[in-house]
Amino acid sequence: MSNQVKSLIASFRYAARGVAYCVNNERNMRIHLVTAAYIVVFSRFYDLSVAQFALMICAIALVVAMEMVNTAVEVLVNLESPAYNSLARIAKDVAAGAVLVCAIFALVIGLLLFWRPAVLLKIGQTLCANPVWGGLFLFSIPLALAFIFIGPVRIWRWLARQKSER
Numbered sequence: 001m002s003n004q005v006k007s008l009i010a011s012f013r014y015a016a017r018g019v020a021y022c023v024n025n026e027r028n029m030r031i032h033l034v035t036a037a038y039i040v041v042f043s044r045f046y047d048l049s050v051a052q053f054a055l056m057i058c059a060i061a062l063v064v065a066m067e068m069v070n071t072a073v074e075v076l077v078n079l080e081s082p083a084y085n086s087l088a089r090i091a092k093d094v095a096a097g098a099v100l101v102c103a104i105f106a107l108v109i110g111l112l113l114f115w116r117p118a119v120l121l122k123i124g125q126t127l128c129a130n131p132v133w134g135g136l137f138l139f140s141i142p143l144a145l146a147f148i149f150i151g152p153v154r155i156w157r158w159l160a161r162q163k164s165e166r
């Protein structure tokens, strides 16, 4: 394999490591991912055009990517200025503000696309009438909460400990 290909593959690996770091260490990132997963699943109940679906995916990607930039700023600030510093505070506040701005715009896009009372009612009726869908939805809630508040690494370690104690 040529050095060019090796370095390309390595750059994807480093980027994937960055994504994994954020998922493992940033609760807000996990909130964005869980919200995005529910939105993508429930978007199937809507008759979205390709453009609307693309807009939804762009809004999700923007929030997730901005959360990652915010994490990078936080890590850099902690590295450079672990003690209190007013410039460090501004850098962190501005980076967090960028996430907030994206999240507010994503929420507006979500409301424009999905605020259809008739469809929301149909989703509720489907979940109540169909035991498989309803059961899956109810089952997903504690899983989603555990993913958000405990995190995949601690869940994985806990599972591994249970296995080794058996």
Ligand SMILES: Nc1ncnc2c1ncn2[C@@H]1O[C@H](COP(=O)(O)OP(=O)(O)OP(=O)(O)O)[C@@H](O)[C@H]1O
Pocket: 026, 028, 074, 077, 081, 082, 083, 084, 085, 086, 088, 089, 090, 092, 093, 096
């Ligand atoms: N070194 C620092 N100097 C000055 N202010 C800081 C410093 N570190 C943090 N702050 C202030 O505390 C706030 C929270 O910082 P922190 O690093 O805990 O970010 P966070 O938003 O809580 O991170 P996370 O997204 O991981 O929960 C910052 O937005 C900033 O106002």
